[in-house]
Amino acid sequence: MRFQYVILMLVGMSAFMVVRNQAILGGWIPIKNINDPHVTSIANYAVTEYDKRSGSKLKLEKVISGETKIVDGIIFCLNISATTISASNKYNVVVLEKLSQRNLTSFVPLHA
Ligand SMILES: *[C@@H]1O[C@H](CO)[C@@H](O)[C@H](O)[C@H]1NC(C)=O
Numbered sequence: 001m002r003f004q005y006v007i008l009m010l011v012g013m014s015a016f017m018v019v020r021n022q023a024i025l026g027g028w029i030p031i032k033n034i035n036d037p038h039v040t041s042i043a044n045y046a047v048t049e050y051d052k053r054s055g056s057k058l059k060l061e062k063v064i065s066g067e068t069k070i071v072d073g074i075i076f077c078l079n080i081s082a083t084t085i086s087a088s089n090k091y092n093v094v095v096l097e098k099l100s101q102r103n104l105t106s107f108v109p110l111h112a
């Protein structure tokens, strides 16, 4: 009797974990630690890649906020500020990271 109870509990727990994983897979999760070196690294990649593609000379100032979404990899959607020689502007950038390969999929100015 007691053994059956334990098995039931295990089944219940794994069902719970599946539901939880689906929730994580489905949606955007706010990034809690915006100063995480990995997040900074993604933002720097976005700016560097944008500069390379457009011939701009933007430099990352800081990451303002961000969200991640687990797909076939991780999508980072970040609001950042970046500086040119004369000004500081805000941008929304989207980077897909998959097996440590990164791909900038969007880099657009944010209109406050
Ligand atoms: C970026 O900023 C815009 C405008 O303030 C906001 O609506 C959006 O939720 C922000 N996105 C992220 C990923 O923080």
Ligand SMILES: *[C@@H]1O[C@H](CO)[C@@H](O)[C@H](O)[C@H]1NC(C)=O
Pocket (backbone or CB within 6 Å): 103, 104, 105
């Ligand atoms: C990067 O994304 C673009 C479109 O978003 C896609 O065409 C391209 O194949 C991707 N490159 C890599 C290396 O995943």
